[in-house]
Amino acid sequence: MSSELLKVDNLHGYYGKSHVLHGVTFSVGQGEIVALLGRNGSGRSTTAKAIMGLVDCTGSIKWRENELVGKKAFEVAHLGIGYVPENRDIFPTLTVHQNLMLGQKRGAKNPRWSFDDMYQMFPRLKERQHTEAGVMSGGEQQMLTLCRTLMGDPDLIIIDEPTEGLAPKIVELVGEYLKELKKRGVSVLLIEQKLTIAMAISDRALVMGHGSIVFTGTPDSLRADPYIRKEWLEV
Secondary structure (H helix, E strand, C coil), X not given: CCCEEEEEEEEEEEECCEEEEEEEEEEEECCCEEEEECCCCCCHHHHXXXXXXXXXXXXXXXXXXXXXXXXXXXXHHHCCEEEECCCCCCCCCCEHHHHHHHHCCCCCCCCCCCHHHHHHHCHHHHHCCCCEHHHCCHHHHHHHHHHHHHCCCCCEEEEECCCCCCCHHHHHHHHHHHHHHHHCCCEEEEECCCHHHHHHHCCEEXXXXXXXXXXXXXXXXXXXXXXXHHHHHCC
């Protein structure tokens, strides 16, 4: 496997007294797309939030040998991890271009992404660059959230349900977009319910159930395992 960027080991996560994550262990390598799959309530989003310092947790989360447990979200982001939450967290009263400007990493040398890259990838954003983000459609806001995070030039991007509520054509576009991230050396932790896109673009698949990892393997090995699909994925 490619060299590890992120190593999660024996992670336990808590919401108050509720014990949500139970010994989660996995890694994400350099330039790798890892799909984190599972039903609603399995612990996928909580895992992402724990990595970003948004959930109380114990165990270890190593990023290039830096321990993330105990760090605040902005400290994690400064180390090179981008996070696209499920709720399309945009600034509604700012324009598309202003949202992208806020995502820029100041002082970055030779950043991988520019405004032109974002507008070329999603021409609709270029058309609406002077439009307030709050009046755009859900799909357009999802594009903007992804692009704003990329403007911070992360080495790993954690994306929570990027295709939720999107039209099929936009879902395909997001899939191509994620493959472009890999081409530019960005690792991806993709939290997704739609198996089609996750299986098509990921290098490895993880399946969560009841706050634990219940499967780790290639997309092909997951396709060949009817028990895991029926027990932990199919609704």
